[in-house]
Amino acid sequence: MGNDFAHYLDALTVLAQKDFKIRYRNSVLGFIWSILNPLAYMVILTLVFSVLLRVSIPNFAAWLLIGLLIWRFFSIGTSQALSSVIENSSLVTKVYLPRYLIVLANNLANLLGASLEFLALLPLLILLGVSISAHVLLLPVILIFEFLLVFGISLLLSSLNVKYRDFDQLWGLALQLGFFLSPIVYAPDIIPLRYAYLYSLNPVTSLIESTRAILLQNQLPSQLDFTIILSSTSLLLLVGWVIFHSLEGRFAEQL
Numbered sequence: 250m251g252n253d254f255a256h257y258l259d260a261l262t263v264l265a266q267k268d269f270k271i272r273y274r275n276s277v278l279g280f281i282w283s284i285l286n287p288l289a290y291m292v293i294l295t296l297v298f299s300v301l302l303r304v305s306i307p308n309f310a311a312w313l314l315i316g317l318l319i320w321r322f323f324s325i326g327t328s329q330a331l332s333s334v335i336e337n338s339s340l341v342t343k344v345y346l347p348r349y350l351i352v353l354a355n356n357l358a359n360l361l362g363a364s365l366e367f368l369a370l371l372p373l374l375i376l377l378g379v380s381i382s383a384h385v386l387l388l389p390v391i392l393i394f395e396f397l398l399v400f401g402i403s404l405l406l407s408s409l410n411v412k413y414r415d416f417d418q419l420w421g422l423a424l425q426l427g428f429f430l431s432p433i434v435y436a437p438d439i440i441p442l443r444y445a446y447l448y449s450l451n452p453v454t455s456l457i458e459s460t461r462a463i464l465l466q467n468q469l470p471s472q473l474d475f476t477i478i479l480s481s482t483s484l485l486l487l488v489g490w491v492i493f494h495s496l497e498g499r500f501a502e503q504l
Contacts, residue, residue, distance in 0.1 A: 260346060264354030268333075269361055284369050286321075288314075306436060308465065311377040315464060316433035318366055319457045322395055324424045326359040330403035331410050331420055334500060341500050348497045349490075352403050360396045367392065374464060382467040388460065391470075391478075395456050398482045404489030408496040411503050432457055449473065452481035 306312050333355040340346055367388060375381060410416040431453045440448045448454065455477040459470035470478075 257347065257350060261350050261354050261357070264337075264351065265357040265361070268329075268355050268358035272329075272358065272362065284366060288373075308377060308379065311374050311379050312461060312465060313434065314370065314373065314377075315460050316431070316457045318363070318370060319395065319460055320428065320431060320433050320453065321366070322359065322363040322392070323399060323453055323456075324427070326356055326363075326396075326399035327402050327406060328420060328424060329359065330355040330399070331406040331417060333403070334407045334411050348500060349404060349493060352407050352493075353400065356396060356400045356403055359399065360392070363395075364389075364392060379465060380467070381464070384463045384467050384469070387463050387469070391456060391460050391463065394478050394482055397486055398452055398456075398478075401482065401485035401487070401489035404493040405485070408493040408500075411500050412496060427451075427453065450477060450481075452478055452485075455481075 330352050333351050334341060334348065337351045340351060341348060371381060371385070406416060406420060430448075431451060437445075437448065437454065437458065455470075455474040459474045459478065462468045462470050462474075
């Protein structure tokens with residue numbers, strides 16, 4: 250049992266390293282693009298919302314950048330893991346390996362990339378005038394919860410995508426809608442009161458608000474946000490795991 254665990258751990262490490270390297274293969278700037286892309290969005294959206302639309306959110310640039318990075322972690326992680334089983338069809342059809350490791354390795358590569366982005370974020374926040382407190386030590390906890398949320402959704406999507414290849418396009422549309430249903434470029438308080446509770450059930454909303462509380466307000470996440478993050482992550486992990494294992498038996502014949 251111990252040898253099997255060590256073998257699978259080695260395989261998981263190799264797969265995660267491969268996925269991480271592939272993301273920046275043949276790119277001159279490599280990982281730097283992970284920082285330049287959200288920075289470019291931040292500059293453009295800050296100009297649009299702060300200058301043209303006169304948004305009154307304090308330190309809007311820092312506030313916006315945090316939301317963008319949390320959203321990138323979620324959107325890139327789920328969209329890339331969605332096709333991970335199909336892209337590693339040889340591992341499914343020719344090698345005995347627990348299939349969930351393929352999805353997990355892809356998500357771990359995404360976690361590494363997101364962690365590096367948030368490390369680069371901290372000095373940027375200081376440059377933008379944000380005072381970093383000891384609450385920043387809670388940031389890894391938020392990222393781990395988001396990783397587990399992404400993993401649960403990735404298990405669900407990757408297994409369904411093997412059987413129904415349209416999920417790739419459908420999830421792309423869902424992410425476009427999700428961007429505007431999450432408080433990335435606007436504050437949640439603009440949502441009409443009758444929709445506020447329903448809107449708050451979005452786990453990405455709670456992740457963004459919790460990260461802003463930690464980094465910008467030097468506060469602990471609210472009890473409601475923590476409850477939503479914990480419950481939604483647990484539920485989606487369970488659903489993703491059950492559906493993945495119910496469908497993986499036919500992966501080889503569908504690839």
